[in-house]
Amino acid sequence: MKLKNLSKFIGLFIIIVFFAYAAISGVNIGKFNIDPMKNSIKQGLDLQGGVFVVYEAQTDATGEELNKILDQTIEVFRKRIDGMGVSEPVIVKEGEKRIRIELPGVKNAKDAMDAIGKTAQLKFLKEDGTVVVTGKEVKTSEVKFDSRTNEPIVSLEFNSEGAKKFADATRELAPTHSPIFIVLDEKVISSPGVNQEIPDGQATISGNFTVESASELSNLIRAGALPVEFKEVQTSTVTASLGVNALNKSVTGAAVGILLVMLYMLFYYRVPGLVADIALTAYILIIMYIYAQMQVTLTLPGIAALILSVGMAVDANVIIFERIKEELKNGKSLRASIDSGFAKAIGTIMDSNITTFIAGIVLFQFGTGSIRGFALTLMIGIIASFFTAIVITKTLMKSLVHANIVKNKKFFGA
The missing domain is CATH 1.20.1640.10 (Multidrug efflux transporter AcrB transmembrane domain)
Structure with missing residues (x-):
């Protein structure tokens, strides 16, 4: 014992x-x-050094509408930061209307803020670079499920001006099944092929989507169309x-x-x-x-x-x-x-x-x-x-x- x-x-x-x-x-x-x-x-940022910035949404939206705006904007910020090659960034909601971004290891605060704080630019382009519609003409973008296959798809709806432009472009591209490139901040985020003319301003993007990937694309498209301005309220470099x-x-x-x-x-x-x-x-x-x-x-x-x-x-x-x-x-x-x-x-x-x-x-x-x-x-x-x-x-x-x-x-x- x-x-x-x-x-x-x-x-x-x-x-x-x-x-x-x-x-x-x-x-x-x-x-x-x-x-x-x-x-x-x-x-963390205070130990490794880097940059942090806090943005505040300039909107009167509240509740679920405000949360959707913040979620969409976070997706845009994340895409931009991933493109900068920053390892392990922190992008979180802070308070009701703010988003806090921490970028460990980043030394140049101005370049970082210029890269992530610019207004989102969403465009729908033909193969030759011609602009079909922009983010301002997108009314909604959401995830739905195909009634036949039950697979997730991204549903788009344009305003009246955007619907007319989109109808003209799809009428031209449908015979050759040419793609329309969806570009956010000069980067292609999707390139669906056009199978038929879309005259009513309501389009769908299908493919091998998961619910998560379809939701991400939907958020990015909506974010590019948001009229909400984000004001930089705090920036600091460690x-x-x-x-x-x-x-x-x-x-x-x-x-x-x-x-x-x-x-x-x-x-x-x-x-x-x-x-x-x-x-x-x-x-x-x-x-x-x-x-x-x-x-x-x-x-x-x-x-x-x-x-x-x-x-x-x-x-x-x-x-x-x-x-x-x-x-x-x-x-x-x-x-x-x-x-x-x-x-x-x-x-x-x-x-x-x-x-x-x-x-x-x-x-x-x-x-x-x-x-x-x-x-x-x-x-x-x-x-x-x-x-x-x-x-x-x-x-x-x-x-x-x-x-x-x-x-x-x-x-x-x-």
């Missing part, structure tokens, strides 16, 4: 050490590969050197703070403090690997939330250890004190974690930008801290005590 519990303690310790090494240096064993965390975790300095200082500060906490736990609680330090290391690793797996973008507020959640993880251990000390002073054995200490502490830990988690949900729901990042990081940290305190710390403590390596209650802070 003693050997079994000692093996459990040593095995868990070795696993934590292995993943700690993998997080720092990476591991490559055959097909098994773990990249270093510095290469796996995405860095230099790469500033981001690197912020990251280095944040990491250094976090490392020093965590080290001081570990030393305090070790000297004050002794054996439980050592267990807490091992569990805290496991907690940090769990957080890092979750970030990498979920592709969480790490920002300065996110680092702040991580440090805050580290404090919460330590608090959970402090509550448990103080309960254990009380049981030991009441004359109970080590095993009984540990069981009773964990049982009595779990309610308090649950209450503190739940209240903070609710605050995180509220921040995530109603916050924007970096506030949402802070909230997400905090909620992940709360879940991980509860797991490490209740599962890992308890497993390590009970394995160590059952192995009978340390029997003196003084080494447990009593």
Whole structure:
């Protein structure tokens, strides 16, 4: 029994050490590969440097109509940014009428804003470049389903002027089944062939569409026809050197703070403090690997939330250890004190974690930008801290005590 519990303690310790090494240096064993965390975790604009801009829709539209306008515009912005070659841009709604764009790694703010902020130009062209109609003459564009094949198609409707122009063009192109090129910002987004004259201004685009691809094309066509103006309300550039300095200082500060906490736990609680330090290391690793797996973008507020959640993880251990000390002073054995200490502490830990988690949900729901990042990081940290305190710390403590390596209650802070 003693050997079994000692093996459990040593095995868990070795696993934590292995993943700690993998997080720092990476591991490559055959097909098994773990990249270093510095290469796996995405860095936000404030750490990597780059450009961000906030646009506001100049419209009185509300509700579903406003959401449709914003969704269409986001599709246009995304297409333009993809063409710039920016890796991992952030394009999100902010507030009711605003769109926030973050471009990590972009150095020239003016060129970036000129590229993504220009008015969308939608044109329907013949093969020789002749303009048939423009986006201003498109009334609606939406996804429908073919009544015969039940496949998704894109339905178009033009205004009266556009319908006449489109009828003339399709009458000319139908005999040869020539295509009409749909061009947005000088890039062809579709080139359907003309099979027949379309006299009523109502056309459909069919092909091997999925619902998603048909919806994307429909949004792009509508976006080019939108009369809504977007005003640039905020722009800022974060230099790469500033981001690197912020990251280095944040990491250094976090490392020093965590080290001081570990030393305090070790000297004050002794054996439980050592267990807490091992569990805290496991907690940090769990957080890092979750970030990498979920592709969480790490920002300065996110680092702040991580440090805050580290404090919460330590608090959970402090509550448990103080309960254990009380049981030991009441004359109970080590095993009984540990069981009773964990049982009595779990309610308090649950209450503190739940209240903070609710605050995180509220921040995530109603916050924007970096506030949402802070909230997400905090909620992940709360879940991980509860797991490490209740599962890992308890497993390590009970394995160590059952192995009978340390029997003196003084080494447990009593």
